[in-house]
Each structure stands twice: as C-alpha cells, then as structure tokens.
Amino acid sequence: MTKLTDLTIAEALKQxxxxxxxxxxxxxxxxxAMENARALNAFIVxxxxxxxxxxxxxxxxxxRGEAGPxxxxxxxxxxxxxxxxxxTTAGSKILKGFVPTYESTVTANLFRDGAVMLGKANxxxxxxxxSNMTSAYGAVESPWRRKGDNRPLVPGGSSGGSAAAVAxxxxxxxxxxxxxxxxxxxxxxxxxxxxxxxxGRCSRWGIVAFASSLDQAGPFARTVExxxxxxxxxxxxDPKDSTSVDLPxxxxxxxxxxxxxxLKIGVPREYRVDGMPAEIDSLWRQxxxxxRDAGAETVEISLPHTRYALATYYIVAPAxxxxxxxxxxxxxxxxRVPGKDLTELYxxxxxxxxxxxxxxxxxxxxxxxxxxxxxxxxxxxxxVRALIARDFEQAxxxxxxxxxxxxxxAAFAIGEKSDDPIAMYLNDVFTVPASxxxxxxxxxxxxxxxxGLPLGLQLLGRPFDEETVIAGAAAxxxxxxxxxxxxxxxx
Amino acid sequence: MxxxxxxxxxxxxxxxxxxxxxxxxxxxxxxxxxxxxxxQLQEVNxxxxxxxxxxxxxxxxxxxxxxxxxxxxxxxxxNAPEPISGFFGVPKVVE
Numbered sequence: 271m272t273k274l275t276d277l278t279i280a281e282a283l284k285q286x287x288x289x290x291x292x293x294x295x296x297x298x299x300x301x302x303a304m305e306n307a308r309a310l311n312a313f314i315v316x317x318x319x320x321x322x323x324x325x326x327x328x329x330x331x332x333x334r335g336e337a338g339p340x341x342x343x344x345x346x347x348x349x350x351x352x353x354x355x356x357x358t359t360a361g362s363k364i365l366k367g368f369v370p371t372y373e374s375t376v377t378a379n380l381f382r383d384g385a386v387m388l389g390k391a392n393x394x395x396x397x398x399x400x401s402n403m404t405s406a407y408g409a410v411e412s413p414w415r416r417k418g419d420n421r422p423l424v425p426g427g428s429s430g431g432s433a434a435a436v437a438x439x440x441x442x443x444x445x446x447x448x449x450x451x452x453x454x455x456x457x458x459x460x461x462x463x464x465x466x467x468x469x470g471r472c473s474r475w476g477i478v479a480f481a482s483s484l485d486q487a488g489p490f491a492r493t494v495e496x497x498x499x500x501x502x503x504x505x506x507x508d509p510k511d512s513t514s515v516d517l518p519x520x521x522x523x524x525x526x527x528x529x530x531x532x533l534k535i536g537v538p539r540e541y542r543v544d545g546m547p548a549e550i551d552s553l554w555r556q557x558x559x560x561x562r563d564a565g566a567e568t569v570e571i572s573l574p575h576t577r578y579a580l581a582t583y584y585i586v587a588p589a590x591x592x593x594x595x596x597x598x599x600x601x602x603x604x605x606r607v608p609g610k611d612l613t614e615l616y617x618x619x620x621x622x623x624x625x626x627x628x629x630x631x632x633x634x635x636x637x638x639x640x641x642x643x644x645x646x647x648x649x650x651x652x653x654v655r656a657l658i659a660r661d662f663e664q665a666x667x668x669x670x671x672x673x674x675x676x677x678x679x680a681a682f683a684i685g686e687k688s689d690d691p692i693a694m695y696l697n698d699v700f701t702v703p704a705s706x707x708x709x710x711x712x713x714x715x716x717x718x719x720x721x722g723l724p725l726g727l728q729l730l731g732r733p734f735d736e737e738t739v740i741a742g743a744a745a746x747x748x749x750x751x752x753x754x755x756x757x758x759x760x761x
Numbered sequence: 762m763x764x765x766x767x768x769x770x771x772x773x774x775x776x777x778x779x780x781x782x783x784x785x786x787x788x789x790x791x792x793x794x795x796x797x798x799x800x801q802l803q804e805v806n807x808x809x810x811x812x813x814x815x816x817x818x819x820x821x822x823x824x825x826x827x828x829x830x831x832x833x834x835x836x837x838x839x840n841a842p843e844p845i846s847g848f849f850g851v852p853k854v855v856e
Contacts, residue, residue: 611852612852614852634792637796
C-alpha cells in the first residue's frame with residue numbers, strides 16, 4: 271500500500287470515498303511528516319489541533335453523505351492568506367502576533383469544500399523574493415540536494431514553504447501567490463506543479479497585498495490533475511474584490527487528458543537568453559518534441575518587448591508595494607515601536623518591522639512615485655507594460671499556448687546570490703512577462719540537471735483559458751514522466 | 762541616475778522609515794544600481810501608447826446603495842497595539 275503521505279489529492283479522494291482511509295489518518299500522517307521535517311522550516315505555524323478537529327469533522331461529513339469536493343484533504347496555506355484565529359505574518363516581523371478576525375476568500379472556499387489546514391507555510395517577507403531567504407522567520411530549505419553536495423539549497427520563492435512542503439510530502443497540496451513568478455519558480459525548483467491562474471480568477475480579498483495589479487493566488491501539488499482540483503475550489507467571483515472577474519468556473523479536472531491534437535504551441539525566440547544553461551535549452555527543445563508527439567504543432571513566435579519585462583516589473587511592483595505597505599504604521603495592528611510623536615512612532619515601527627528587501631522595494635517605489643519622477647518611471651513602465659501585454663495578444667493570434675523554461679537555472683544554494691539584488695531579480699525573467707500581462711501559467715517538472723536538481727517547463731495561455739493550459743500541462747507531464755523524489759524526504 | 766545618501770534620506774522620510782547613516786550609504790549604492798538598471802526603459806518607443814493600469818478592464822462594478830456589512834468594533838481593535846476606550850491610541854497630536 272502506498273504511504274499516506276505519497277498519495278496525490280486525486281488518489282486520496284478516491285480512497286476517502288471508498289472509506290479505505292479516513293481524513294483523520296491522512297491528516298495525522300502529514301502532521302507526523304511535518305514534525306519530522308522541521309529542519310526545512312517550511313511552516314511558520316503548525317496547526318495540528320485545528321487540523322485534527324477539521325479532519326474529524328470531514329470524516330463526519332463524508333459519513334453523512336455531505337462530502338465536499340476536497341473533503342478531508344490536508345493542505346499547507348501560504349502565510350499570506352488571512353486565516354481567522356490563526357496568526358498571519360506575511361513572513362514579516364511587523365505582523366508578528368497578528369491574528370486575523372476574518373478569513374480570506376480563497377481559504378474560505380477551500381474550507382467550504384472540505385479542505386483541512388495543516389499550518390501556515392513560510393514565505394519571503396511580504397512575498398518579495400525568489401529564494402525564501404527574506405522571511406523574518408528564517409530561510410526555508412529545499413528538500414533537494416545536489417549530487418555529492420550537502421549544502422542546503424533554496425526552495426525558490428516567494429512561496430518557498432508551500433513548494434518545499436509539497437515536494438517533501440508534508441502536504442499533498444498547498445496554496446501560493448504569484449506576483450512575478452512566486453508560484454511557478456518555486457514549483458520548478460522543487461520538482462512539483464504550480465499554477466498561476468489568470469489575474470482576476472481567484473479573489474485577492476484577505477490576501478496580504480504586495481502589488482495589487484499583479485498578485486494572484488494559485489495551487490501547488492505534485493500533479494497537474496491535483497492543481498486542477500484545487501483551482502476549481504479556490505477560484506470564483508467575489509464581490510469583495512473589485513478586480514475579481516464574474517465568469518463561471520469550469521471543471522478544470524475535465525481538461526486533464528483532453529487531447530492537444532492540433533493545438534499550436536508558440537515558442538518565443540526572445541526567451542533564448544544569453545547565458546542560459548545548455549541543459550535548460552535542451553529540455554525546452556525536448557518539451558517542444560513531447561508536445562509535437564502528442565499531436566500539437568510548434569510555431570516560433572516573437573514577444574519583442576520581453577527584454578524590458580523585468581525592468582518594468584521592478585518599477586510597477588515596488589510602486590504598488592510602497593503604497594500597499596503604507597498601512598503598516600504601528601497604529602491599528604502589528605508591531606508598534608513607541609515614539610514621542612506620530613512621525614517617530616511610524617519611522618521607528620517601520621525601521622524595526624521591515625526587513626532589508628522590503629525596505630529596498632518600498633524606497634524604490636517611493637522614489638519612482640515621487641514628484642518629478644512619476645512620469646519618467648511609473649507612467650513609462652505602465653506604457654511598456656501595455657506593449658508587453660500587446661505582444662502576447664498578438665502572439666495568441668497564431669498560437670494557443672506558449673512554451674518556455676520556468677526559470678533560467680535550477681535551485682541555487684542558500685546565500686549564493688544574495689549580495690546582488692539584480693542577479694536575484696533575474697530568476698523571474700521567464701515568469702514576469704505573463705504576470706505583467708495577467709495571463710495564466712503553469713510550471714511542470716520536466717527533468718533533472720546534471721547535479722540531479724529538478725527543472726521545470728512553463729506553459730502560458732490566453733486570459734481565462736486555464737483549461738487549455740491544464741490540457742497542455744497534462745500532456746507535458748505524461749511525456750516527461752518525472753518521478754524523481756527529493757533526497758531529504760519525510761521519514 | 763545616481764542617488765546619494767541625502768537623496769536616500771529624503772525618500773526614506775517620505776516612506777516613514779528611519780535609517781541609520783550606514784544604511785543610507787549602503788542603500789544609496791543599491792538603489793542607484795537598481796534605478797540605473799530600470800532606466801533601460803527609456804529606450805523603448807512608447808509614443809501613443811496608453812499606460813496599462815489594469816489587465817481586467819477599468820470599469821468599476823457598482824453595488825446597490827444599501828447597508829450590507831459592518832465589522833464589530835471589537836474585531837477591529839482585536840489586534841491594536843494600544844486600544845484606549847474603544848479607540849486606537851496614538852501619541853498626543855494636539856496641544
């Protein structure tokens with residue numbers, strides 16, 4: 271019999287449905303795995319009592335024939351989602367001890383459907399980072415190691431705890447958020463599937479805001495089908511988010527296994543960047559071949575403004591972050607450092623409460639929004655953003671999906687890239703353009719590099735066409751047959 | 762574009778973040794390098810391009826003008842660092 275922690279969500283639902291296992295057993299197995307893997311630091315808070323109580327309730331629902339679509343499935347929740355009665359920190363010292371009195375829409379949807387929360391997953395502070403090293407609660411370690419090298423590696427970020435937890439079998443699925451690649455890049459680094467739906471598909475209500483025009487919630491799991499199952503529960507119109515889109519949520523699971531025969535897969539020539547490792551380039555070509563074997567046609571496309579996407583992102587995202595994070599002032603919630611007047615209180619609180627990367631981004635954002643620079647930086651970036659979005663619109667006239675690598679490298683060691691902010695920002699070179707255009711994207715584990723580390727391939731789709739993205743991803747997944755497991759696995 | 766420590770001090774004041782002198786010097790170099798890097802956007806021709814403010818369309822939804830939801834004072838103050846008689850406490854702002 272498969273170990274309970276090795277079950278996918280789809281398998282677990284099947285076994286729960288046949289009463290072969292109980293939600294209580296499934297949750298206990300994952301709680302035990304979490305306890306054994308604390309060295310990874312994947313969770314900021316574990317919620318075992320709550321999890322057991324909810325799992326028992328889930329067993330009750332199922333017994334009474336009232337099982338929801340995720341009834342009894344344990345999940346890790348990124349600590350950016352507000353959870354009623356459970357500390358929510360966004361990985362920041364400034365929110366230490368903050369216990370929301372409300373529930374984010376996405377987690378409420380998951381719990382409505384029967385999901386069981388295992389704990390709050392670690393992340394880069396305010397989701398700002400690509401390594402999970404900016405968390406005020408310590409870095410997360412990837413469960414993977416390079417062959418013959420025991421140095422701890424980063425899980426990617428910002429949703430690093432979520433990705434590490436799913437890869438290490440501490441949870442079969444997890445929530446993440448993606449602003450510039452924060453789901454897709456850690457999924458690639460950890461050898462799992464991560465999906466960012468179209469901007470507007472999942473409500474942002476109750477998710478701690480970073481860059482509101484970019485932030486979008488999405489699932490992590492070990493299979494495309496599991497991501498589809500989770501997304502169905504997470505997505506949906508929410509009047510409490512003015513950018514939530516009022517469209518019916520399709521049955522994403524039904525798109526898994528749908529034929530991709532005749533689909534046109536665009537391969538953007540501008541993504542063949544200088545210095546890209548040969549093994550990533552060859553995996554990308556392999557991905558094209560896999561999709562052709564499944565009946566799709568690959569076509570070269572051009573996204574001419576790709577090279578400006580990162581610079582655009584690093585104006586737009588800090589600008590929005592500087593205004594969103596203005597709310598942390600020590601008055602209404604979170605940390606307060608006393609001062610003799612209000613200004614001293616604000617300045618002391620924010621100096622003490624924010625980490626270096628968050629301060630850097632707030633300052634960049636403040637600068638590009640300040641009088642005299644607003645047009646030259648912020649408005650200019652929004653115009654280039656329009657051109658980047660237009661590139662995709664035009665490309666999607668001649669293709670149905672876009673195939674790229676997810677990241678320009680495999681996971682790096684903790685501390686390897688932290689001195690140079692721009693080198694760190696380059697991690698997101700392949701994920702940021704679709705974020706700026708609001709498009710759905712998915713990362714699928716597709717192979718290992720020479721050091722034995724996972725590499726991901728990314729598929730992007732048209733707005734609100736997550737189904738085609740899922741169909742394509744399932745075809746890639748089937749062809750890649752990725753079966754490697756991390757070296758540091760839960761006992 | 763390069764930023765000196767005085768410019769950083771001014772931005773930090775606008776952002777209400779206190780910095781040490783050492784941080785100001787360090788950040789001046791870091792911010793200059795990031796700002797220098799994003800300046801590559803100036804080479805893009807954006808004549809006649811409207812700035813993109815929202816990828817989902819800019820039309821705002823309206824809701825009926827009725828009272829539908831309110832939050833308890835207790836909930837609002839639950840995380841306040843210094844609640845005083847049902848209000849947020851702050852240092853004295855009027856003499």
